[in-house]
Amino acid sequence: MTTSILLVGVGGQGTILVSKILSQGLMKKGYDVKMSEIHGMSQRGGSVTTQIKFGEKVYSPSIGMAEADILVSFEKLEAARYLPFLKKGGTLIVNDTEMYPLPVLTGAAEYPKGIIDKLLETVEDTRVIKASEIAEELGEPRCQNIVILGSMVKSLGLDEIDWIELIKENLPERVHEVNIKAFEKGLEAASLYVKTEA
Amino acid sequence: MKMLLTGNEAIARGAYEAGCLVACAYPGTPSTEILENVSKYKEIKSEWSTNEKVALEVAAGAAIAGARALASMKHVGLNVAADPLFTIAYEGVNGGLVIITADEPGMHSSQNEQDNRIYAYHAKIAMVEPSDSQECKDFVKEAFNISETYDTPVLVRVTTRVCHSKSIVELEERIDAKVKDYAKDTSKYIMVPANSKRKHVEIENERIPKLRDYSNSTLLNRIEYNSKKIGIITSGISYHHAKEVFGQEASYLKIGFSYPLPDKLIREFAEQVETLYVIEENEPYIETFVRSMGIDCIGKDLLPLCGELSPEIIRKALLKEEDQEAYTLDMSIPMRPPALCAGCPHRGIFYEVGKYKDKIISTTDIGCYTLGMAPPLGVGDTCICMGAGITAGIGFDRVNELAERGKKVFGFVGDSTFFHSGITGLIDAVYNGSDMTVVILDNRITAMTGHQENPGTGKNIVGLEAPMVDIETLVKAIGVKEENIRVVDPYKLDETKKAVKDAYESDELFVIITKQPCALIKEVQRERRGLHCQVNQEKCRKCKACLRIGCPAISFDGEIVTIDETQCNGCTICLQVCPFNAIEYFDERR
Numbered sequence: 001m002t003t004s005i006l007l008v009g010v011g012g013q014g015t016i017l018v019s020k021i022l023s024q025g026l027m028k029k030g031y032d033v034k035m036s037e038i039h040g041m042s043q044r045g046g047s048v049t050t051q052i053k054f055g056e057k058v059y060s061p062s063i064g065m066a067e068a069d070i071l072v073s074f075e076k077l078e079a080a081r082y083l084p085f086l087k088k089g090g091t092l093i094v095n096d097t098e099m100y101p102l103p104v105l106t107g108a109a110e111y112p113k114g115i116i117d118k119l120l121e122t123v124e125d126t127r128v129i130k131a132s133e134i135a136e137e138l139g140e141p142r143c144q145n146i147v148i149l150g151s152m153v154k155s156l157g158l159d160e161i162d163w164i165e166l167i168k169e170n171l172p173e174r175v176h177e178v179n180i181k182a183f184e185k186g187l188e189a190a191s192l193y194v195k196t197e198a
Numbered sequence: 199m200k201m202l203l204t205g206n207e208a209i210a211r212g213a214y215e216a217g218c219l220v221a222c223a224y225p226g227t228p229s230t231e232i233l234e235n236v237s238k239y240k241e242i243k244s245e246w247s248t249n250e251k252v253a254l255e256v257a258a259g260a261a262i263a264g265a266r267a268l269a270s271m272k273h274v275g276l277n278v279a280a281d282p283l284f285t286i287a288y289e290g291v292n293g294g295l296v297i298i299t300a301d302e303p304g305m306h307s308s309q310n311e312q313d314n315r316i317y318a319y320h321a322k323i324a325m326v327e328p329s330d331s332q333e334c335k336d337f338v339k340e341a342f343n344i345s346e347t348y349d350t351p352v353l354v355r356v357t358t359r360v361c362h363s364k365s366i367v368e369l370e371e372r373i374d375a376k377v378k379d380y381a382k383d384t385s386k387y388i389m390v391p392a393n394s395k396r397k398h399v400e401i402e403n404e405r406i407p408k409l410r411d412y413s414n415s416t417l418l419n420r421i422e423y424n425s426k427k428i429g430i431i432t433s434g435i436s437y438h439h440a441k442e443v444f445g446q447e448a449s450y451l452k453i454g455f456s457y458p459l460p461d462k463l464i465r466e467f468a469e470q471v472e473t474l475y476v477i478e479e480n481e482p483y484i485e486t487f488v489r490s491m492g493i494d495c496i497g498k499d500l501l502p503l504c505g506e507l508s509p510e511i512i513r514k515a516l517l518k519e520e521d522q523e524a525y526t527l528d529m530s531i532p533m534r535p536p537a538l539c540a541g542c543p544h545r546g547i548f549y550e551v552g553k554y555k556d557k558i559i560s561t562t563d564i565g566c567y568t569l570g571m572a573p574p575l576g577v578g579d580t581c582i583c584m585g586a587g588i589t590a591g592i593g594f595d596r597v598n599e600l601a602e603r604g605k606k607v608f609g610f611v612g613d614s615t616f617f618h619s620g621i622t623g624l625i626d627a628v629y630n631g632s633d634m635t636v637v638i639l640d641n642r643i644t645a646m647t648g649h650q651e652n653p654g655t656g657k658n659i660v661g662l663e664a665p666m667v668d669i670e671t672l673v674k675a676i677g678v679k680e681e682n683i684r685v686v687d688p689y690k691l692d693e694t695k696k697a698v699k700d701a702y703e704s705d706e707l708f709v710i711i712t713k714q715p716c717a718l719i720k721e722v723q724r725e726r727r728g729l730h731c732q733v734n735q736e737k738c739r740k741c742k743a744c745l746r747i748g749c750p751a752i753s754f755d756g757e758i759v760t761i762d763e764t765q766c767n768g769c770t771i772c773l774q775v776c777p778f779n780a781i782e783y784f785d786e787r788r
Contacts, residue, residue, distance in 0.1 A: 010534065011536065012539075020364075023202055023364055024202055027200075027202045027366060032365075032366065033202060033364070033366065034330075034363055034364065034365045035202075035363060035364040035365075036359055036362060036363040036364075037362050037363075038306045038307075038358070045534075045536055045537040045539060045750050046534055046535060046536035046537070047534040058365075059438040059439070059441040059442040060435075060439045060441070060442040060508065060509050061359060061363045061365075061435075062359070062439065062506075062508040062509060062510075064508050064509060064510025064511075064522075065510060065521065065522055065524050066521075066522035066523060066524040066525075067510065067522070077532070077534070078534070080527050080529065080531050081531050081534075083524075083525045083526070083527055084525060084526060085524075086524075086525055087522075088522075088523055088525065100750075100753045101532055101533065101534035101535070102534075102535060102537045102572065102573075102748060102750065103532045103533060103535075104532055104753070105745060105748070105749075105750060105754075106573060106574050106745055106746075106748060107742070107745065107754065108573065109530075109532035109533075110532070111532065112529045112530065112531065112532075115527075115529070118527055118528075118529065119527070122525055122526075122527060123525060141764050142764075
């Protein structure tokens with residue numbers, strides 16, 4: 001059995017770093033892991049995706065429609081866009097933040113209203129995380145990705161892996177402290193969420 | 199030791215372990231990180247070359263001189279390097295020569311999806327096709343051995359999903375690398391017709407048959423027998439897709455050495471299985487060969503030729519599986535196309551040239567600035583390949599004159615692209631008397647591919663100081679008249695506007711050089727941290743002039759216009775276009 005995680009977001013949000021840390025942790029735990037990312041032109045404010053598969057043996061790195069066990073979205077419009085890739089009965093983790101795409105900025109299109117409500121109505125296991133808000137409170141908006149990492153590993157039940165060590169390995173020392181806090185806030189946010197749901 | 203590596207990191211590791219001594223490349227997605235990672239091994243002399251032809255020629259020279267050498271490039275880069283490729287193929291090597299082509303089925307960041315396996319066949323050189331990171335490392339090492347054993351350059355063909363996927367790799371030690379002796383041999387290394395004629399015959403009669411024998415016996419091509427009801431011939435990433443779909447329900451002939459293809463192995467496999475599938479991305483490269491042997495198979499008649507394959511596509515095409523039931527949301531979801539970043543220095547020039555967009559034709563080029571074509575800036579009529587921002591402009595201008603369209607041509611080219619293949623175009627424009635305007639967008643870096651140094655940045659691949667080629671001096675030396683050259687800061691709209699006006703009104707070849715570093719360069723970000731603009735809501739009349747510069751930091755929610763401080767770098771373009779002085783500039787740098 002393999003588990004498929006699809007991470008989606010907007011270029012510049014740090015999805016690739018989170019995918020990298022997550023894959024390293026999964027490897028340390030002894031899983032076979034494949035991670036596939038698409039970057040290049042899309043990194044300039046475009047929609048970005050990373051696919052992670054882990055299990056005893058992984059063949060294809062690709063995740064098709066309705067094949068992701070977990071969909072992690074760093075932005076809510078992207079959650080809506082990639083929702084068809086989530087397996088029926090799968091888990092959706094969504095960061096409650098909005099980033100306007102160019103057609104919305106120029107007035108050519110409208111940013112849809114009520115996305116979070118619709119997601120909650122549609123997907124039974126939807127976990128809404130206010131990662132951007134938490135990161136702002138920490139005084140470093142850019143560490144929202146690490147908040148999401150915390151929420152994600154809690155939701156996946158992978159919190160026994162030494163993620164703090166991996167965060168330290170992957171980030172420069174001057175930002176260790178704030179990112180470790182971000183990670184812990186992410187863990188907390190996910191557990192709070194799970195509690196209220198139960 | 200085991201590590202989780204991307205295919206590109208593993209290729210670099212393979213080159214290191216194989217004792218490679220010289221490596222060259224021009225950046226291009228999805229190949230860029232190969233040389234970035236090679237350059238971390240100080241044992242290998244690594245260089246960003248000015249273009250792919252240069253990279254391959256430098257590597258070829260190094261190989262003839264006796265070192266193991268590598269050149270890497272994206273698929274379209276091999277077109278640029280095709281000239282040396284076809285002749286170094288005749289000459290062969292001394293030290294091993296390995297050429298990496300990183301193809302892009304699906305075109306995530308490319309202008310076409312050509313299948314470069316056909317180059318190996320066309321140039322008559324050996325080819326390997328790894329399918330994951332472990333194979334990337336192992337096959338690159340084997341490629342150096344093949345190159346030296348069979349006296350041939352070897353093409354390593356990878357694709358985006360292999361380059362940019364991480365999987366687990368077992369690391370090994372570097373072999374002791376020595377430069378081989380060089381002995382002058384003009385009959386081998388000087389391809390004048392007399393030598394070429396002999397060489398071509400030699401390749402057809404000796405190299406290719408020997409390589410075909412190798413192909414039939416090497417472990418790079420292997421059969422996995424399971425159920426023999428279905429047999430699958432496959433290569434590269436398609437192997438993993440096929441394994442995921444069919445598992446033990448099919449047998450596999452996995453092709454890792456794909457030119458020349460293993461005829462005997464294919465026949466043996468085909469005879470053992472009931473139904474034969476060929477599963478490969480893009481061109482029916484293997485399939486055409488299988489059919490040419492008189493063997494029937496199922497391939498592109500059911501599988502798509504365009505785009506990437508995936509387990510999902512294979513299931514639908516070959517097993518006729520229905521779509522999985524998926525979640526849907528009842529809402530219209532706006533697209534999120536890539537856009538010029540907040541603070542991008544290209545915005546100012548496109549905004550000013552954009553004012554003339556109904557009166558001009560704009561031929562653009564490969565780089566972030568291709569995005570200038572997107573609304574609301576909307577500058578761009580054509581984009582073909584590296585360098586064509588200038589040269590397609592020369593041609594377009596000729597016809598505009600013939601047809602009396604009265605439209606001036608503005609050609610756009612980035613700094614790295616100018617060094618790559620823009621210089622020859624500008625010389626052509628001077629020589630043939632074009633009266634177009636060439637805009638050279640100098641943002642002090644090769645930006646789109648993730649910030650690589652180039653001959654204009656003053657640094658080399660390992661970050662050491664290097665001579666800086668000055669674009670303005672070069673443009674003058676080429677023969678553009680000094681009075682027709684403007685160097686502007688594109689963050690300053692007044693001077694940019696003036697230069698565009700001068701260019702528009704000129705009836706001679708005109709060059710505008712915009713100079714401002716990419717906003718994403720780390721030092722630039724550090725320097726500008728604390729600079730930002732803000733909308734004064736009392737003064738704002740919601741005229742939306744600032745929205746017409748297409749900056750992703752500025753948004754209008756129907757009621758108020760705001761600027762996202764986390765994105766804004768205080769470039770002040772919005773401030774300069776605001777007719778009501780409603781945008782304020784803040785410098786909060788400590």
